[in-house]
Amino acid sequence: MSILKVNKITKSFGGLTAVSKASLELEKGELLGLIGPNGAGKTTLFNLLTGIYVPDSGAINLFREGEEVALHGLRPHNICKAGLARTFQNIRLFKDLTVLENVRIAMNKNIKYGFIPSFFHLPSYRWEEKQSIDDSIELLKIFNLDDKKDELAKNLPYGEQRHLEIARALATNPKLLLLDEPAAGMNPAETENLTKIIGEIREEFDLTILLIEHDMSLVMKICERIYVLDHGMVIANGTPEEIRSNKRVIEAYLGEDINDA
């Protein structure tokens, strides 16, 4: 059963077509990798899925509980509410807020009390606030960040900032989680730990995960299927083994190497 269908979306900036008629489909519960050389349009695709950019053409549909929700054209916060959460390639935490506050902001969509209770701190405020703190701490425990809940996000070490970003995304209670290079800048031990955590949260939260990653060994190890993007187009998709031996994929990567040299 598919959870997300992307049908021929295109996005260009000025003369440059960053994503060109890209289609992909995600099955519920799978861990899908998205790879491609630098500038292939991976992050742009993420930005299109999460509504930060609006596609020029094409459709993005999310299926949840048998219902079909069109995501293209929705504002990012509505896409998030529909069940799509993400992390950013260049960590975008709320730097000057505490670890706990970062997670609590992402939990806002559970808050039911209106403005009046917030002005006067009425009982509904007190009750829901306590609930949100408890839930946030529960979530932070998974990432071993609960004892650092009062530290400012910017003071965390790099690896923990990446963890906090995932925790924050999970706080929005997503069905589908998009991770943009979660292992970038991590050493092998940290990457190992991250792999473990991704596996754990996938089980625990019943998640479907789409992951952009440059670390090939990580992608080949944990992803069940992989899509390859080059020049904004999907040039291949299949299991890691299939991708490894795919000619067009090898060309795309070698081509980049030659240009770089």
Added chain:
Amino acid sequence: MKKLIGLGLTYAIVQILIMTNAITGYLQATLVTICINIILAVSLNLITGFTGQFSLGHAGFMSIGAYVCALITMRVPTVYGFILGVLLGALAAALVGCLVGLPTLRLRGDYLAIATLGMSEIIRIIFLNMEITNGAAGLNGIPQFVNWTWLFTFTVGTVLVISNFIKSAHGRACISIREDEIAAEAMGINTIKYKVVSFTIGAFCAGIAGALYASYFYFLKPDLFGFLKSVDVLVIVVLGGLGSISGSILAAILLALISSYLQSFPEIRMILYSLTLIAIMIFRPQGLMGSKEISLSVFSKWASGLKSKRGRV
């Protein structure tokens, strides 16, 4: 609890001082100015310090509250008229804040500042040309209802409501916009809604401040609410520290005292004011408090720090 005692004490002491005529005339006017500036600064802090939206139009919202309240109390010169005036004045300001806010909120930084400045100038020009507001000559003889009790109630009320709001999920949503608008959107925060909410609450409170101003100083003219008034409020907010409520209160008091001291040198008052402004920005751009709040524990720490220093000497 400590807070309540502190507030009650402040109210009682000032009330006794007024009753015993220890605070009269000019001092009383300074007191009123301080309270009005606290309301203005705290509400602008919500917009600029907490939500991160740079506004140079606070005087415009204030003027709406002032004129609406004045026009109502001049027709219904009773306490009920006054309360109605403050309420409707604040609501009118909030409505304009919301209406003007909606289209301009797509803008960021300097552009938003200039747009809000333009908006407040338009409001001023409209008041300047309306018959009911008596144009440039302004309104005179507005019934005076504001006394220390009203002033204290409204000041404490707005400060408490705004600081409560900031400590709620809605307040956190506003703060997340200041921190990173794109990340906030991606985490499910409707940034446009919260920007409008922040502008609306801010404008509402500025409207209250305007109404209090009209009812105490019983004279209004559009030029009182020009660009310089908005700058005055912004200066209080920045001096106190963007994102610090207690900083705003502290700065409002400090600036009022400095300004009343400088009254005796009218010709160099503005020169000193501008030089202070430049010096503060160069040497302490984060303001007095940064984004921290004063709490009683800070005082006790400070006191114990003093003690230990003295002990060493």
Added chain:
Amino acid sequence: MEGLLQQIVNGITLGSIYALMALGYTMVYGIIRLINFAHADIYMIGAYVGYYCMSFFGLGFLPSLIIAMFICTLLGIIIEKIAYRPLRNATRISVLITAIGVSLFLEYGTMFFVTANVRTYPEMTGLLARTIKMGNIVISMQQILLVSITIVLMILLQFIVKTTRIGKAMRAVSMDKDAAELMGINVDSTISFTFGLGSALAGAAGVLVGVYYNSINPLMGMVPGLKAFIAAVFGGIGIIPGAMIGGYFIGAVEVLVAGYGNSMYRDAVVFGILILVLIVKPSGLLGKNTREKV
């Protein structure tokens, strides 16, 4: 019809002033992203320098203009050095408040020395006092002088920015300060030069306004300053031809609203235009849309 033509002539005259001032705003904003509120007061000081040159030292128009431009250049450079340079890496809001502080300082400092009274420029004599009549349209020599000096200055500016070494440096710094620095451009002196250049134009505008409208006072810069900034935004901030177009457009709108509508509302209309431009096309007439990289 003739009424309209007359309005257009007046609009072009006023527009020249806005355009000259808008150039300073746009160059400074382009290079350090600062709305230099003090720019309007440099224009005011230019007007005062011209006034003292003409009425106390009895100098002619041209020497007065040149002296005013020179003094304003120095003033612009000094302000940048003392007030803005220490804040190069500060937040936008603190730099903006500093600019407002400098503006207030110049206004009230000037007021302290020359009093708040309105001064009138000396009566122009000779050729400059003449007017030309074409049918019912009246064009004074002062208008012709004002517009032609504006055009000469604009051509000069284009020449400096487009062809000289320092002009290239200005463009480079406004595109990417760090990259320019790495390429061996002295960023500080380039920014100084930009302030000087903009201030010279503002000074010229001040003298021209004094000659044309006669009366000057220490707060004369505030409103035209805002309008000139709006002109810069309208044309696309940071873009030199944009500032010129914006200046003439705002001048024309203002004169037409005053002539055919309600003159009390002309400022409101200009601010309305600003808000409209910001909403419809914040990058201005000639600007390109840029978006934040995610």
